[in-house]
Amino acid sequence: MQLMIKLTFSLAVFFLSLTIHAQSVQTNAIIIELKAVNYNDVAINASSRDAEVNMDPIANTTRIAIDPITIKSDNVEFDKAIEMAEFEPFVFKMVIDPMMLDFQSRQNEQVDATCFATINGITQRIELKLLITSKKTSTLNTYVLTGTGRIPLELFELKDKLSILKDDISFLFTQNITAAYR
Numbered sequence: 001m002q003l004m005i006k007l008t009f010s011l012a013v014f015f016l017s018l019t020i021h022a023q024s025v026q027t028n029a030i031i032i033e034l035k036a037v038n039y040n041d042v043a044i045n046a047s048s049r050d051a052e053v054n055m056d057p058i059a060n061t062t063r064i065a066i067d068p069i070t071i072k073s074d075n076v077e078f079d080k081a082i083e084m085a086e087f088e089p090f091v092f093k094m095v096i097d098p099m100m101l102d103f104q105s106r107q108n109e110q111v112d113a114t115c116f117a118t119i120n121g122i123t124q125r126i127e128l129k130l131l132i133t134s135k136k137t138s139t140l141n142t143y144v145l146t147g148t149g150r151i152p153l154e155l156f157e158l159k160d161k162l163s164i165l166k167d168d169i170s171f172l173f174t175q176n177i178t179a180a181y182r
Helices: 002-020 076-085 098-107
Strands: 023-037 043-048 052-056 061-066 090-095 110-119 122-136 140-151 169-181
Touching (some): 110 140
Antiparallel strands (some): 023 043, 052 061, 090 110, 110 122, 122 140
16 A cells, blocks of 8 residues: 555656746648749739747657638739649648757847649748848747748649749748747
8 A cells, every 4th residue: 555655656756847848839810821923924922920839849740731712813814823723732741840940049140941842732841041030038938930932833733734934933932939937
């Protein structure tokens, strides 16, 4: 009986210590901006604020999913082409190491990263340029992550569905990440 009480007490202390030092990671809304050019050399500017972001702090991964219907542009033809294509969500997965975030935010340098994008049912690797800035307190780290990249039309077989586009789609995303330490 005494052994059982000691074991229960030891387990309670162990789980309490895990909880005290727990870390929570949270992300606010992500803003995604797209830029492209149509065949008449007219710039197309589009954006979406309805992306779904899932972060796994244990695996250091971030998954961003965008329903293409939420992408709105200044070009009616582009919006109609996106709607007619009936795309599945565009999904971007990348590994973001918190140690790298911390180091790079102090250096204020651009980071080359790799992202696996699934667009039009095709998964390919695309290159990203990331810039990370941070604000830190003793219990909270706030990072602003800005990324840029290109979505090659040929790589994802988008030329037929988005035939109004002359060249690849450039994108920029901004994400706020908050890591709280207790």
